Structures are given as structure tokens and as C-alpha cells.
Amino acid sequence: MLSIYGRSQRFCDGVSRRSFLKIGGLAMGATGGVGLPALLQAQAQGGAKQSNKAVINVFLGGGPPHQDMWEIKNDAPREIRGPFQAINTAVPGIQIGECFPKLAAMMDRLAVIRSVVGCSGSHDAYQCMSGWGRNENQSIGGRPSIGSVLAKLRGPTDPGVPPHVGLAAPTRHTPWSESGSPGFLGASWKPFKPNAEGLSDLTLNGVTLERLQDRRTLLKGLDTLKRTADASGMMEGMDAFTEAAFGVLTSSRLATALDLSNEDPEIRERYGDGKPYNYQYDGAPTANEHLLIARRLVEAGARSVSLSYGRWDSHGKNFDLVRDHGGKLDQAVSALVEDLDQRGMLDDVTVVVWGEFGRTPRINANAGRDHWPRVSCALLAGGGMRTGQAIGATNRLGEYATQRPVHMQEIVATLYHNLGIDPMSTTIEDPTGRPQYLVDHRQHIRELA
Numbered sequence: 178m179l180s181i182y183g184r185s186q187r188f189c190d191g192v193s194r195r196s197f198l199k200i201g202g203l204a205m206g207a208t209g210g211v212g213l214p215a216l217l218q219a220q221a222q223g224g225a226k227q228s229n230k231a232v233i234n235v236f237l238g239g240g241p242p243h244q245d246m247w248e249i250k251n252d253a254p255r256e257i258r259g260p261f262q263a264i265n266t267a268v269p270g271i272q273i274g275e276c277f278p279k280l281a282a283m284m285d286r287l288a289v290i291r292s293v294v295g296c297s298g299s300h301d302a303y304q305c306m307s308g309w310g311r312n313e314n315q316s317i318g319g320r321p322s323i324g325s326v327l328a329k330l331r332g333p334t335d336p337g338v339p340p341h342v343g344l345a346a347p348t349r350h351t352p353w354s355e356s357g358s359p360g361f362l363g364a365s366w367k368p369f370k371p372n373a374e375g376l377s378d379l380t381l382n383g384v385t386l387e388r389l390q391d392r393r394t395l396l397k398g399l400d401t402l403k404r405t406a407d408a409s410g411m412m413e414g415m416d417a418f419t420e421a422a423f424g425v426l427t428s429s430r431l432a433t434a435l436d437l438s439n440e441d442p443e444i445r446e447r448y449g450d451g452k453p454y455n456y457q458y459d460g461a462p463t464a465n466e467h468l469l470i471a472r473r474l475v476e477a478g479a480r481s482v483s484l485s486y487g488r489w490d491s492h493g494k495n496f497d498l499v500r501d502h503g504g505k506l507d508q509a510v511s512a513l514v515e516d517l518d519q520r521g522m523l524d525d526v527t528v529v530v531w532g533e534f535g536r537t538p539r540i541n542a543n544a545g546r547d548h549w550p551r552v553s554c555a556l557l558a559g560g561g562m563r564t565g566q567a568i569g570a571t572n573r574l575g576e577y578a579t580q581r582p583v584h585m586q587e588i589v590a591t592l593y594h595n596l597g598i599d600p601m602s603t604t605i606e607d608p609t610g611r612p613q614y615l616v617d618h619r620q621h622i623r624e625l626a
Contacts, residue, residue, distance in 0.1 A: 239487075241532045241535070243291065244538065253575070289556055290556075290568045293554055293588070301353070305533060307589070317609065319358060321358065324356075327340060341367075341481050343368035344484040356485075361613075433477070447508075447512045450465055468513045487505075526560065527560030535551070535552050536548070557591070560591075569581040590616045
């Protein structure tokens with residue numbers, strides 16, 4: 178925020194200089210040093226041709242138990258298998274856990290991956306948001322998330338809707354609320370967070386729209402001052418991005434997308450609210466409505482929406498947690514896929530549901546499962562993929578992948594592929610000017626193409 182000390186002066190329009198400079202995120206800076214105009218400027222610089230392709234990234238923070246969800250191990254010994262039974266799905270030959278009957282009924286529109294490998298082992302959303310570990314290239318800021326890359330390469334589809342939106346609620350274990358770091362691209366490419374710091378940009382710190390219009394006039398009146406302060410004319414070039422910032426703040430599209438009171442009550446009921454928020458502790462709530470907001474945001478023009486759903490770190494009472502979280506997730510994800518399909522958006526929007534790693538095959542003394550980075554799982558839908566598949570398998574005990582190991586970066590490469598970006602040839606420059614590939618030479622999942 179730009180601060181000028183001294184007496185408060187009033188301009189001919191009755192607006193004081195001091196009150197003008199109090200508008201958060203609209204002047205020459207904001208919290209964290211990146212104002213909305215600068216954010217829009219950076220996104221415009223990277224903007225290429227626009228499309229309706231988008232991704233909704235649902236992060237299951239804590240590590241979901243793969244053997245209690247998509248690959249039930251009823252033939253395993255008692256100390257390995259859980260109480261859940263496998264149920265048939267809409268695709269003959271594919272069975273999943275009994276906690277997911279709604280998803281089973283639409284398996285023809287889904288793909289489950291039972292053999293995810295390459296997990297870093299960190300209790301963190303970073304890898305699911307970017308495909309890379311948090312420590313990768315940390316000396317230059319770390320690797321950027323999918324949403325940040327999309328914002329840079331494609332820019333916004335609509336000037337009133339940020340391309341990269343993070344819905345993850347704040348969590349006491351903060352890495353579980355990672356919405357997609359901009360990494361070495363810099364803070365201008367961070368996600369817009371309506372549940373956190375971005376909310377101040379929407380509320381305008383109490384400034385009314387009428388007073389905002391006064392400040393627009395005042396901005397134009399400062400042209401001479403800007404040219405004096407910056408002979409290069411760079412500040413003059415910021416005018417367009419300040420105007421764009423006004424566009425976001427005065428546009429109804431973003432505010433409408435975030436306001437569920439505008440949604441059809443029957444659709445809201447189909448998604449549910451995920452309450453009560455059981456087993457949350459230091460993690461995310463099972464906020465089903467976040468998936469509905471995600472659909473509304475991509476429909477409004479967002480390219481990437483990420484969220485954190487539930488707290489899956491089940492060192493104790495694993496099976497009670499899966500019954501609770503699984504049933505709610507079943508309702509929310511099935512509603513999202515059905516909703517996208519009915520609106521003709523499913524081929525353009527890719528949905529991915531996954532966590533940072535799996536859980537131990539052996540059940541511990543507290544009826545829980547511990548951390549197991551050796552293998553994990555994922556659920557995908559939409560994006561024009563060849564769905565109705567179960568890819569990969571683990572051994573009888575669920576210890577390691579025996580068929581078609583799928584690296585986490587292959588999933589990220591698939592998301593890029595579905596978005597029309599070739600991860601094998603596309604690069605972005607880091608701060609040193611060196612081109613960096615989006616993934617470590619991993620191709621998209623051929624079975625889904």
C-alpha cells in the first residue's frame with residue numbers, strides 16, 4: 178500500500194487524498210506487495226489465445242486410503258483388509274468401495290487410477306497442485322502450480338474473472354490449504370483467494386461503488402504526476418491494468434459465481450453441504466459447496482480452481498473417517514460430474530480428486546492406517562478423456578504397484594494435455610532466463626487420450 182504522510186488534502190470532487198490511498202489492492206500496491214492492477218498486468222502479458230478449457234483440482238489433504246476407496250482388498254489377511262465391500266459399477270468388471278455408490282453408478286464418466294507413484298511423502302498439497310515437490314528449485318522460488326502456469330500462458334478468459342482461483346479454506350496445518358503457489362513466476366501469478374486475502378479486493382474496504390467511480394476520476398487526474406514520477410511512461414501503461422482492476426471489482430460475474438444464493442435450490446441439495454464437519458481437526462472441512470462454487474467459477478471463466486476437501490490423515494479410526502468423508506465426497510463429486518455433463522461442460526473441464534500419498538496396508542492398533550508414499554490413487558473425470566477405466570493395480574496387500582505404475586507427473590501432464598498445452602514441449606522461463614519444462618519429461622496418460 179502506498180502511504181503519504183502529512184495533512185489530509187481534499188480535492189475538488191470532495192474526496193480526500195488520504196481516503197483515496199486507503200483503497201486496498203487498487204492503488205500502487207497491496208498486501209504482499211502485489212496489487213490487483215499488477216496481477217492483471219502480469220496475466221495479460223502471458224495471455225495467449227483464449228479457450229473454455231479448465232481444471233478443478235480437488236485435494237484430499239492427509240492422504241486418502243487407496244485400499245478403502247478404489248481398490249478393495251477383500252482377499253487380503255484380516256490385519257490388511259478393511260470392513261468395506263467392493264461394489265459393482267456401471268462399467269462391467271470394475272468395482273470400487275461401498276462408500277461410493279453414486280460414483281459407481283457413473284463409472285462410465287470416470288477413470289480411477291489405482292497405482293499412483295512418485296509421491297514425495299510430504300504432508301502438503303504442493304505436489305498435487307504442481308506435480309513437483311516443494312523443495313524443487315526452491316533457490317529461485319520453487320515450481321509454479323498448474324493454475325499459475327495457466328494464468329501466465331493463457332491469461333483470463335474474462336476481464337472480470339481471475340483465471341486462477343484457490344478455494345481452499347485456511348487450515349491449522351497450513352500446507353493442506355495450499356491453493357497453488359506461483360513459484361518462480363512470482364507473486365503476480367498467485368491464485369485469487371476469495372476466502373482469504375482476496376476478499377479484501379472484493380469488498381473494497383468498505384468503499385461504495387459511487388466513491389469508487391470518484392476515485393477512477395481521481396486516477397485520471399494524476400496522469401501528470403505519474404509522468405513526472407516515471408519519465409519512461411511505465412506508470413502511464415499501468416492505466417489499462419488499473420482500468421481492468423476496476424472491471425473485476427465492478428463486474429458482477431465473479432461476485433455472482435461466488436454467491437450460492439443465486440443457485441437453483443435443487444442443485445444445491447444435490448451437492449449437499451458436507452456438514453457436520455467431522456474429523457476436521459487441523460485440516461479442511463468437507464465443504465461440498467466448494468465443488469459447486471468451483472463449477473460456477475469455471476462456468477464464469479476461471480481456468481483453474483483448486484480446493485482442499487476433508488482431513489484424511491487417518492492414523493486412528495480410519496474406517497469411521499472413510500464412511501464419513503467418503504459418503505460426502507461421493508455426493509459432491511457425483512453431483513459435480515453430473516452438473517458439468519448436463520451443462521455441456523464436461524468435455525472441457527477436467528476434474529481430478531487425489532491426495533499427497535496413500536495409507537499403510539497394515540491396520541495399526543488404533544484402527545488406523547499410517548503414511549504410505551509408495552503408492553496412492555486418483556479419480557479423474559471430464560476433459561474429453563476416455564473414461565470408464567480402472568488403470569493400474571497393486572499387489573494383494575496393496576503395498577506397491579504391480580500393473581501400470583502412473584507417476585504423479587503423468588497425471589499433471591494429462592491435466593495440461595486436456596487444457597491444450599503440450600507438457601513435453603512447452604517451457605516457461607525462470608528468473609535466470611532459463612526455460613523450464615512443466616513436468617520432468619513425463620507424457621500424459623495414453624490410456625485416457
